Amino acid sequence: MPYRHGDCYPSWQTANSYVCDLKMLRKKCRLWWPEQLVSSQPNSSFLFVGWYICSINSLDIIVATTISPHEISPCLLQSNFQEILHAVNGAMPLRLQELSTISVLGHCTADCTGEVLKVMGNQNNDSPRKSNSERLQCPGVEENSSLKTHSDDRVNQQCHQKLFADTTADENCARWNCGCKKLDQFTEHQRQSFIRNGNWIQVLCKSERMLCKEPRWIPELHHMHLNGETLSAHDVHLIIYELPTYGRNHFSLSSWGSSEHVGSSFRKPNWVNELDKKPMLLDLDSVVLALNCTMAAKVLLGQRMGTFDPVIHLFWISTLVSTIWQTMAVLVASVATVRYILLQSLYRFLSYGSETFFFILSKMFAHTCKNVHIRSCQFLYWPVILQGTGFSSQSNVEYAHRAALRKHFMWSNVAMDVIFGIIIGLALLVNVEAVCFWILIVVRGITDNLLRLGCVWLMGVPAGFKLNTELAELLGMISLNAIQIFSTLCFFLSTYLSYFVEGLALSGIVFGLTIPAALCIDMLKLATLHVLTLHWLISFLYSQQIQALASLWRLFRGRKWNPLRQRLDSYDYTVEQHVVGSLLFTPLLLLLPTTSVFYIFFTMLSTTITFICIMIEIAISVLHATPFAEILLCMARRRRFPSGIWFEIISSPTACTYAGNGLSGDPQSSDLGARKTACFFKGGPKPLVSLLRSNYATIGKIIAPHYRNIFRGVRPSFGPSLAYGILSGQRIPSTLQTSLPPIMPWMNISFREYWRLCRDAVLSFRL
Structure with missing residues (x-):
């Protein structure tokens, strides 16, 4: 009822x-x-x-x-x-x-x-x-x-x-x-x-x-x-x-x-x-x-x-928009295909060339080769990433938003990097002569006022220290000859400096700002190769002296280092061993200040060069990791975060x-x-x-996880190992090993298929 x-x-x-x-x-x-x-x-x-x-x-x-x-x-x-x-x-x-x-x-x-x-x-x-x-x-x-x-x-x-x-x-x-x-x-x-x-x-x-x-x-x-x-x-x-x-x-x-x-x-x-x-x-x-x-x-x-x-639009308006979008898709696909052909030709030329020559180039320009490979793969894979599976049609809006951010992260990052590269590249192309002039002035000033005068000052009485004259003159003459040889070589190569600046600008326009930045790291290491070589030689002498003095000091105390158990064991030395140790300990101890002064001087120079390279490396990683799409969306649509x-x-x-x-x-x-x-x-x-x-979320909360990932590969022992290497004369790390985008495998498909893939990606990107 x-x-x-x-x-x-x-x-x-x-x-x-x-x-x-x-x-x-x-x-x-x-x-x-x-x-x-x-x-x-x-x-x-x-x-x-x-x-x-x-x-x-x-x-x-x-x-x-x-x-x-x-x-x-x-x-x-x-x-x-x-x-x-x-x-x-x-x-x-x-x-x-x-x-x-x-x-x-x-x-x-x-x-x-x-x-x-x-x-x-x-x-x-x-x-x-x-x-x-x-x-x-x-x-x-x-x-x-x-x-x-x-x-x-x-x-x-x-x-x-x-x-x-x-x-x-x-x-x-x-x-x-x-x-x-x-x-x-x-x-x-x-x-x-x-x-x-x-x-x-x-x-x-x-x-x-x-x-x-x-x-x-x-x-x-x-x-x-x-x-x-x-x-x-x-x-x-x-x-x-x-x-x-x-x-x-x-x-x-x-x-x-x-x-x-x-x-x-x-x-x-x-x-x-x-x-x-x-x-x-x-x-x-x-x-x-x-x-x-x-x-x-x-x-x-x-x-x-x-x-x-x-939503129902007018027929002629929808037809016009569709025609414009189709035209833009064809244009973008054609430009991307031309770039794809150039990259494939360059890759095949380097792959089928001399293996020794390619190996030497990869060692001399390690940072540049790595970043060029990353950027080339990004240029090749952008239609695959953009095409996706239609995130806007996913049932969960949160999943769709996060997937869209991951999808748009790479292309927005590449676009902003290329924009920065175009700005810096055009500025360099317009001011090539001025840039070459200032580079020569800086190089000449560092060579004459810092390296040569510094070596001459160390051969005398630096800061009132009484050094061994013979050893100081020997180390000073070796350093001055190396500096003179390298400066003469740089003088002959300075005629090609303008071509290098133009190539640096063109690489920024074509590949983005990260490529010329990585090229600057490699070129800075090549330009300061004489300083790094002298530092390696003097640090070798310094470390050998430190190790010899430490061994002789253990000899006087009746101790011996056990490398297997990493500890000091007792050991009975003979009288002859004590006499020989005493004869070696005295000259090594007296020559240590002279070697230490030269070691400190070149260590400061080498550490400065390493610090500059690390700063450029961090800047490259920041450019790769900055979520430009998320920052722009946060300013426009904050409710998406x-x-x-x-x-x-x-x-x-x-x-x-x-x-x-x-x-x-x-x-x-x-x-x-x-x-x-x-x-x-x-x-x-x-x-x-x-x-x-x-x-x-604020912009700081949005970019913080990405910037934390930059230093994910940095070992916590980097600072202590750097300090220990400087004090003991051992090899110090020259790179921070910051995180970069993963290296994707090289793409090998036909030109027509790639053009069709790019066109479909642009059409699927339409909202």
């Missing part, structure tokens, strides 16, 4: 409802409602689709979209509405499919107080002699202090009659005894199946004014069918959220970049592992995953049911006392559904209403 106005619940049914309400009190309920359903007046009746996500002590109801009962018409009997939902669910991420299945959640009935008050207002205008106690006031409008109780009861009675009474003889307007509206034959069959196999909720929408002048349609949960039981709505938290949209926004619990952190290397205690195994009391990860899939569910469901209306969520409370819960004996079930009073509906239109009980907000 359908429920009709005036019927009453049996006492056992009221008691059962009271027990179910107690169960619901132990289980918190959160209703996630789309913002567009709040801002606009809904239809008088609609169904909503989404997910039920149940945890230990809470139930989350995520509403994705709404459909009208008239849309689920008998014409869908042929395609089967369950198959449509199954197809939409199959497009969702696997993790969400394991957690919950998309389904029809329930039914919503809009507020009718406006229509009732309009009728009552007309009646009041026809009867102006009525007292103030008989005039009706609408919820949301300023109430009169002289409003009487029987006026409220009159409003509640008419609202209840409009919502829950069978005012016509049509069976479709009837209601079940639980309060659910009886729908048409097909939709009612679907509702019954959902109630039997899962859950069903009944929601009422009313107009309220919250934090703004415009009214908002706030839903309130009337009752729920949970696992075959009818539960009254208690302790419901309404959360209003904005639908995540690709290219605009999404939600994320973690701070930006936290997922890219490398896990800790230390072992976790057992109690921590046991705590991780326990289920979470508040599973917001699953809720956020479902929220990020709501837009995809809405679009897919609309497409399957034929109610999704895409959420960093945690928070809730803005706009309405606190209020209590409401039902008429009659409350939940005990008074047969003389109206039923429980009627009393709750009357209390609803009085303005209570109001649920806790919150707005879902997001924190957004």
Whole structure:
């Protein structure tokens, strides 16, 4: 029997409802409602689709979209509405499919107080002699202090009659005894199946004014069918959220970049592992995953049911845009193919040339060859990376956004690098003569004022130190001769300096700024080869003296170094060994200051050169690692970089006392559904209403993970090993070994296939 106005619940049914309400009190309920359903007046009746996500002590109801009962018409009997939902669910991420299945959640009935008050207002205008106690006031409008109780009861009675009474003889307007509206034959069959196999909720929408002048349609949960039981709505938290949209926004619990952190290397205690195994009391990860899939569910469901209306452009405008895009795709593909032909020709020339010559070049220009190979592979693989798999059509907006950032990272990085290279290259080409002039002045000044005068100063009495004259003159003459030979060679090669500057500028224009920067590292090492050679020679003498003095010092103490066990062992030396050790110890100790002075001088020069090369190397790594696409998107669309969520409370819960004996079930009073509906239109009980907000990452948080990856390959012992190498005269590291993009294999396909690949990549890049 359908429920009709005036019927009453049996006492056992009221008691059962009271027990179910107690169960619901132990289980918190959160209703996630789309913002567009709040801002606009809904239809008088609609169904909503989404997910039920149940945890230990809470139930989350995520509403994705709404459909009208008239849309689920008998014409869908042929395609089967369950198959449509199954197809939409199959497009969702696997993790969400394991957690919950998309389904029809329930039914919503809009507020009718406006229509009732309009009728009552007309009646009041026809009867102006009525007292103030008989005039009706609408919820949301300023109430009169002289409003009487029987006026409220009159409003509640008419609202209840409009919502829950069978005012016509049509069976479709009837209601079940639980309060659910009886729908048409097909939709009612679907509702019954959902109630039997899962859950069903009944929601009422009313107009309220919250934090703004415009009214908002706030839903309130009337009752729920949970696992075959009818539960009254208690302790419901309404959360209003904005639908995540690709290219605009999404939600994320973690701070930006936290997922890219490398896990800790230390072992976790057992109690921590046991705590991780326990289920979470508040599973917001699953809720956020479902929220990020709501837009995809809405679009897919609309497409399957034929109610999704895409944006319709004018035919001639769309044709013009398509023609322009096709022309640009052909132009870009042609330019990329010409570059592909040049790179393939250069690669084959170097591969089939002399292996010895190629090996020497790769050793002399190690940084340049490595960066050229990286940039060439980036030039070759950009159509493959851009083409992708259509990230904008992915169901999860968060996954789509992050995949799009990874897709656009390489091409934006290459584009900005080439732009910087073009700027620097054009500046060098315009000022070739001035650049060559200043380079010659700097080289001449360093050679004459620093190297030669420094060696002459060391051959005398530097800083008042009394050095060994013979050893100082020997080391000084060797250094001066090496400097003179290398300066003479550089003088003859200076005539080709202008060609080198032009080649440096052209490499920046063609390949980007990182290639001339890497070439500067290699050329700086070649130009200072005499300094590095002298430093290696003198450091060898210095280290041998230090090791000999340390061995002789252990000889005097009766100790010997055990290289196998890395420790000092006792050893009985003979008298002859002590005599020879004494004869060697004295001259080595007296010659050590002279060698140390020359070693310190050339170590300072070599360390300065190494420091400059390391700075250029860090600059190259920074250019490779800077996420230019993310920085530009952050300035334009900051909402694409959420960093945690928070809730803005706009309405606190209020209590409401039902008429009659409350939940005990008074047969003389109206039923429980009627009393709750009357209390609803009085303005209570109001649920806790919150707005879902997001924190957004700053530019520093966005680029920090990328810059941390630069120094991922740097060993922690770099500083101590550098200090130990300088003090002991051992070999010091000449590179920081910062991280660079991975080297991809060389591409070998036909020219036509590559041109087609580039054209398709440009066409797929169109949004």
